[in-house]
Amino acid sequence: MRSHRFYTPWLLMLPALVWLALFSVWPAINTVTLSFTNVHQLTGGHFIGLKNYWLLWNDPHIRDAMINTVVFMVVCVPLLTLLPLLLALLVQRQIPGIAFFRTAFYFPVIASAVTVALIWKWLLDDRGLINNLAQSMGFIHKTIPFLTDRWLLLLSAVALTVWKGLGYYMLLYMSALGSVRRDLHEAAAVDGAGTVRRFWSVTVPGVRGTMLLVSVLIAVNAMRVFSELYILGGRTGGVGGQDVSIVMLVQQAASGSDGRLGYASAISVFLFFLTAVPLLFLTRLNKNAQEES
Amino acid sequence: MRRTTAVSAIAVAATLLAAGCGVGSKSSTADATKTVATTAALSGSITFQTWSLKNDKFTPYFTKLIADFKAAHPGTDINWIDQPGDGYPTKVTSQVATGSLPDVVNLPPDIAHAVAKTGNLLDLKKNVPTLQTDWVKSGLNAYNYQDIDGGATFFGFPWYLGTDVSYWNKAMMAKDGLDATKPPKTFDELVAQAKVMHDNSGGKDYLMSRAPGLSDIANTGTKLLSADGTKFAFNTDAAEAMLDKYTQAYKAGYLPSNVLDNSYEGNYKLFTKQEVAWTTGGGNAITSMQKDNPSLVPNMVPSPALDTAPLYVQGISVSSKSKNLALALAFAEFVTNNQNQVDFLKLAPGFLPGTTASANDPQYSKSDGTPQGDASVIAYKDMQTAVNFTPPIWTDAMNTILNQEIAKAMTGKETAKQALDNTVNQANGLLTQ
CATH class of the missing domain: 3.40.190.10 (Periplasmic binding protein-like II)
Structure with missing residues (x-):
C-alpha cells in the first residue's frame, strides 16, 4: 500500500483554507489594522495609534448601544433557548396535520427582510393593527408607542427576533430530541416522575449539548443585532438614536462616501471582545455542569 | 515549535500593521489641476x-x-x-x-x-x-x-x-376652513394654519408633516458655517426658536405622531394618500402625481416655497x-x-x-x-433666489446626528439649545476625524 505524501491532506484542505484566509482571517487582521488608522472610504489615512479607541470611549452613543445590545442579548438568550425546545417537544409528536404546524413555525425563518419589515411596522405603528384593535375594543385610549418608546421598541425587536428564530432552533432541537433515549422517559415515569419532572431530569440533560450550541449562536447573533432594530427603528436607531446597537454604530460610521473605516473598525474590535465575554461564560457554565454530572 | 509559530504570527501581524498605516486610496490633486490640450482633433x-x-x-x-x-x-x-x-x-x-x-x-x-x-x-x-x-x-x-x-x-x-415648490390640497383645506389660494408664505404662517386645520378637523387632518432639517435652520437666517467656513456654527438663538416652535407644534398634535419614527413615509407619500394637505416637491410634482394618484391632481394648488427656496x-x-x-x-x-x-x-x-x-x-x-x-x-x-443650503462638508453621518438630536428635542428629552449644541459639537468632531 502506497503511503500518502505529506502534502496530500493540505491539498485537500486548500480550497477551504484559501476561502478561510481570504474571507475570515484577512478581514479580521485588516479590521484590527484599520482600527489604528484614520482611513476613510475614499481618502485613505494614516496610523493614529489608539485615537479611535479614545474616540469610542467618548462617543455619546456607545453607552446606549452597549446597554441596548446587552439587554437584547440577555432577553433573547433564555427565550430562544427554551421556547424552541418546548415547540420541538410539541411538534415532534406524530399526529395528523403536524407537518402543517412544523412548516408554519419555520415559515418566518425564510421570510424576506423586506416582508418582515412591512409586516411588523404595519403591526406596531401608531395606526397599526395592534393599536387599532386595542383601541376599537376599548382596552386603551392612547396608542402604545411601540416604535417611539426606547424600551418598547427594544422589546418589539426581541419579539421579532424570537418570532423569526423559533423555527430554526426548533429544527435543531427536533434533531437532538431524537437521540434522547425513550427508555429513560419510561423508567422515570415508572418511578413516578410527572411531565415537568421528566422534562428537567431527562429531556434537558439529553439535549444539553444542543442547548449550549443554541445559546452560543443566539448570544453571538444577539451581540451583532442590526436588522431587527434597523427594521423597526430606522437608520437613526429609533427616535433620537436611543435604540442604536453596536453594529448600527459600525454601519453609521462606515457608510457614505465619507465613511470612517478606521473608527468603524475600532468599534468592530471592541464588539469582538464584548462578544467573547458571554461566550466564555456560557462555555464555562457548560463545563461546570458537565463536571457536576 | 509553538514558540516559533507565535513569533511568526506576531511578525506577520506587525508587518500588516505597518503596511496598514497607509491603507486606502491616497489623495492626490496633481491630476485634478492639470491642463488639457484641446487643440488636436478629437479621437x-x-x-x-x-x-x-x-x-x-x-x-x-x-x-x-x-x-x-x-x-x-x-x-x-x-x-x-x-x-x-x-x-x-x-x-x-x-x-x-x-x-x-x-x-x-x-x-x-x-x-x-x-x-x-x-x-x-x-x-x-x-x-x-x-x-x-x-x-x-x-x-x-x-x-x-x-x-x-x-x-x-x-x-x-x-x-x-x-x-422645491409647495403643493396644497385645496379640498382638504376648504373642508377645514382654509383657502389654498392664500397659502402660508412663512414658517410662522404655516404653524398658524396648521393649528386651524387641527382644531377644525378635531385633530384628524394635518397641514405639517415633517420634522425640521438643515434647510429649516438655514431659513431662520442662521449661517450654517463659521466665518472662515471651517466649522459648523448653526446653534444660534434663531435656530433654537424655530426648533422650539416645531416642538410645540408636535406636542400640540399639529403633525402626525409618527413623523419621528420609522413608520413615517415622508410628506409627499402622505400628501398622495391625502392624509396631509401640504407637501413640497420638485417643479414636476404634478406630472408625477398623474401616475401616483391622478384623482388628486385637480386638487393640487402650487405656490412658492416657504421662506427661501432650496436649490438642487x-x-x-x-x-x-x-x-x-x-x-x-x-x-x-x-x-x-x-x-x-x-x-x-x-x-x-x-x-x-x-x-x-x-x-x-x-x-x-x-x-x-x-x-x-x-x-x-x-x-x-x-430659482432666481434659491440657495444651496447644504455645505459640501455636511455628511450623511452628520445628518443622522441632526435627525437624532432634533427628535430628542421634539420629544422633550432635550431642550432645543442642547440639541443644536450637541449636533454642532458632534459634527465639528467628525470634521477632525
Whole structure:
C-alpha cells in the first residue's frame, strides 16, 4: 500500500483554507489594522495609534448601544433557548396535520427582510393593527408607542427576533430530541416522575449539548443585532438614536462616501471582545455542569 | 515549535500593521489641476455615466445627443452607461476605489465633493475659459469647495437645476376652513394654519408633516458655517426658536405622531394618500402625481416655497484619471451647452438649465395655464433666489446626528439649545476625524 505524501491532506484542505484566509482571517487582521488608522472610504489615512479607541470611549452613543445590545442579548438568550425546545417537544409528536404546524413555525425563518419589515411596522405603528384593535375594543385610549418608546421598541425587536428564530432552533432541537433515549422517559415515569419532572431530569440533560450550541449562536447573533432594530427603528436607531446597537454604530460610521473605516473598525474590535465575554461564560457554565454530572 | 509559530504570527501581524498605516486610496490633486490640450482633433472613445436616466423618456434624447457629437467629431465613440437610482454614492465610491470612474460622469455636488477630495475630478476652471460666463454662478458654486485648493477650483458643469415648490390640497383645506389660494408664505404662517386645520378637523387632518432639517435652520437666517467656513456654527438663538416652535407644534398634535419614527413615509407619500394637505416637491410634482394618484391632481394648488427656496443642482464632471481627457472635456461641455440643456429640459418640466443663456429666458416664465405650467413658472421664479443650503462638508453621518438630536428635542428629552449644541459639537468632531 502506497503511503500518502505529506502534502496530500493540505491539498485537500486548500480550497477551504484559501476561502478561510481570504474571507475570515484577512478581514479580521485588516479590521484590527484599520482600527489604528484614520482611513476613510475614499481618502485613505494614516496610523493614529489608539485615537479611535479614545474616540469610542467618548462617543455619546456607545453607552446606549452597549446597554441596548446587552439587554437584547440577555432577553433573547433564555427565550430562544427554551421556547424552541418546548415547540420541538410539541411538534415532534406524530399526529395528523403536524407537518402543517412544523412548516408554519419555520415559515418566518425564510421570510424576506423586506416582508418582515412591512409586516411588523404595519403591526406596531401608531395606526397599526395592534393599536387599532386595542383601541376599537376599548382596552386603551392612547396608542402604545411601540416604535417611539426606547424600551418598547427594544422589546418589539426581541419579539421579532424570537418570532423569526423559533423555527430554526426548533429544527435543531427536533434533531437532538431524537437521540434522547425513550427508555429513560419510561423508567422515570415508572418511578413516578410527572411531565415537568421528566422534562428537567431527562429531556434537558439529553439535549444539553444542543442547548449550549443554541445559546452560543443566539448570544453571538444577539451581540451583532442590526436588522431587527434597523427594521423597526430606522437608520437613526429609533427616535433620537436611543435604540442604536453596536453594529448600527459600525454601519453609521462606515457608510457614505465619507465613511470612517478606521473608527468603524475600532468599534468592530471592541464588539469582538464584548462578544467573547458571554461566550466564555456560557462555555464555562457548560463545563461546570458537565463536571457536576 | 509553538514558540516559533507565535513569533511568526506576531511578525506577520506587525508587518500588516505597518503596511496598514497607509491603507486606502491616497489623495492626490496633481491630476485634478492639470491642463488639457484641446487643440488636436478629437479621437478615441470614452465612457459617459448618467444617474437613472436610461428609460423610455430620456434614452432617445441621449441616443441623439451622442449621435450628434459623433457626427461632429468623426472617429470618436461614446459608451453611455446608466446607474440605477438607489445606491449611487456607493457605486461611485467603488468606482473611485477601483480606479474605474467613467471619463464623464453625472455627479451631484455632495458626491462630487467626496470624489474631488481624492483628486479624481478635473478642475474645470483651469481648462474652460468660459466656465464662469457660460454657466450660472449658483450652479457653479455648488462645485466649488473651500476645503479643496482654498476654493480656487470648480469640479462640475451645472447641468440642470431644481428647487422645491409647495403643493396644497385645496379640498382638504376648504373642508377645514382654509383657502389654498392664500397659502402660508412663512414658517410662522404655516404653524398658524396648521393649528386651524387641527382644531377644525378635531385633530384628524394635518397641514405639517415633517420634522425640521438643515434647510429649516438655514431659513431662520442662521449661517450654517463659521466665518472662515471651517466649522459648523448653526446653534444660534434663531435656530433654537424655530426648533422650539416645531416642538410645540408636535406636542400640540399639529403633525402626525409618527413623523419621528420609522413608520413615517415622508410628506409627499402622505400628501398622495391625502392624509396631509401640504407637501413640497420638485417643479414636476404634478406630472408625477398623474401616475401616483391622478384623482388628486385637480386638487393640487402650487405656490412658492416657504421662506427661501432650496436649490438642487445636478452636474457633469470629468474624471482627472481619464485616458482621453480632451475628448472627455469636449463631450462634457457638449452635454451641458445651452442648446442641449434646453432640449433636455423640454422632457423635464419644472427644472431649469444651468446655463446663463437660459437663466433669464422668458419662455420659462410663461405658464401654459395648466397647474403643471403654473408650478414650472413658480419653480423658475423660486430659482432666481434659491440657495444651496447644504455645505459640501455636511455628511450623511452628520445628518443622522441632526435627525437624532432634533427628535430628542421634539420629544422633550432635550431642550432645543442642547440639541443644536450637541449636533454642532458632534459634527465639528467628525470634521477632525
